[in-house]
Amino acid sequence: MKCRRCGARAEVQLRAHNTAFCRPCYLFFFRRQVERAIDAQRMLVAGERILVAVSGGKDSLALWDMLADLGHDTTGLYLGLGIGEYSDRSREKVEQFAAARGLPLRVVKLEDEQLAVPGVAAATRRAPCAACGTMKRHYFDAAAFAGGFDVLATGHNLDDEAARLLGNVLRWQKDHLARQRPVLPPSHPKFVRKVKPLYLTSEYETAVYAFMRGIDYIVDECPNAAGATQLLYKGALDRLEVASPGTKLAFVKEFLRSAQPAFAAVEQREPMECAGCGMPAYGVLCSFCSLVREVENRRARTSSALPA
Ligand code: SF4
Numbered sequence: 453m454k455c456r457r458c459g460a461r462a463e464v465q466l467r468a469h470n471t472a473f474c475r476p477c478y479l480f481f482f483r484r485q486v487e488r489a490i491d492a493q494r495m496l497v498a499g500e501r502i503l504v505a506v507s508g509g510k511d512s513l514a515l516w517d518m519l520a521d522l523g524h525d526t527t528g529l530y531l532g533l534g535i536g537e538y539s540d541r542s543r544e545k546v547e548q549f550a551a552a553r554g555l556p557l558r559v560v561k562l563e564d565e566q567l568a569v570p571g572v573a574a575a576t577r578r579a580p581c582a583a584c585g586t587m588k589r590h591y592f593d594a595a596a597f598a599g600g601f602d603v604l605a606t607g608h609n610l611d612d613e614a615a616r617l618l619g620n621v622l623r624w625q626k627d628h629l630a631r632q633r634p635v636l637p638p639s640h641p642k643f644v645r646k647v648k649p650l651y652l653t654s655e656y657e658t659a660v661y662a663f664m665r666g667i668d669y670i671v672d673e674c675p676n677a678a679g680a681t682q683l684l685y686k687g688a689l690d691r692l693e694v695a696s697p698g699t700k701l702a703f704v705k706e707f708l709r710s711a712q713p714a715f716a717a718v719e720q721r722e723p724m725e726c727a728g729c730g731m732p733a734y735g736v737l738c739s740f741c742s743l744v745r746e747v748e749n750r751r752a753r754t755s756s757a758l759p760a
């Protein structure tokens with residue numbers, strides 16, 4: 453098969469785009485795709501300070517690599533989840549990536565706050581991903597605000613967005629559908645703009661980019677991913693994609709074009725400030741502080757039940 457752009461031998465075939473590329477042309481194509489997404493959605497303004505949430509996986513490191521390569525002012529934020537060896541190795545990958553490129557990196561470890569994901573999930577009897585999601589959102593928002601950043605960028609790719617959309621549609625979660633956009637403007641002075649520059653590039657395309665750019669990322673999934681519903685949705689969408697290439701792209705793009713504005717138009721609640729941490733909240737306490745309170749109560753009950 454030949455490269456669609458230069459006619460050399462193709463190395464990558466993209467069925468969703470009905471095309472194929474050699475290595476240099478693929479890198480050109482991928483970069484153009486991301487740049488177009490950034491420009492079309494007005495995600496970034498020149499000179500803005502961007503906090504990039506990095507997990508050590510291919511998507512977030514590919515995103516950081518590209519934003520830095522495009523000349524943006526980027527700082528990485530790694531949140532250690534305290535999930536055993538997986539967290540240790542993912543932190544190493546991020547630290548090596550940042551050091552090799554001379555990029556600034558901030559590291560926050562949940563275990564240092566006595567909030568490692570497994571312990572919090574057990575204490576609150578929640579699914580690990582539910583506890584993890586609440587804590588990630590809080591620490592990313594708080595770090596972006598405290599650090600005076602303009603934008604928070606995450607590496608969510610097309611597969612993530614399509615799976616999330618399917619989950620939201622299956623339960624008609626209108627609030628979630630109203631906020632499912634590649635650019636989320638701040639709804640409170642303590643929030644910063646949130647952007648997903650890879651929202652139209654598939655997991656496969658991002659993996660190919662990371663490989664071609666020599667990015668050393670953690671290949672293993674988080675051990676909790678196996679039980680996550682998102683994987684179920686991803687599996688279903690993969691089957692549809694094999695039968696009909698381009699399904700995921702059309703699903704997400706058409707949602708954003710024709711359905712999302714209707715959900716976004718439904719009045720959104722204005723957040724207040726959390727009595728615990730001062731960050732935006734929809735109740736007296738934000739969901740993070742409610743979670744922490746549950747953990748503290750549980751630990752207090754457990755320790756008072758211990759024999760003296
Ligand atoms: S799989 Fe679940 S626990 Fe693991 S990083 Fe993702 S959300 Fe967190």
Ligand SMILES: [Zn+2]
Pocket residue numbers: 455456457458459460473474475476477478
């Ligand atoms: Zn080529």
Ligand SMILES: [Zn+2]
Pocket residue numbers: 726727728729730731733737738739740741742
């Ligand atoms: Zn709070």
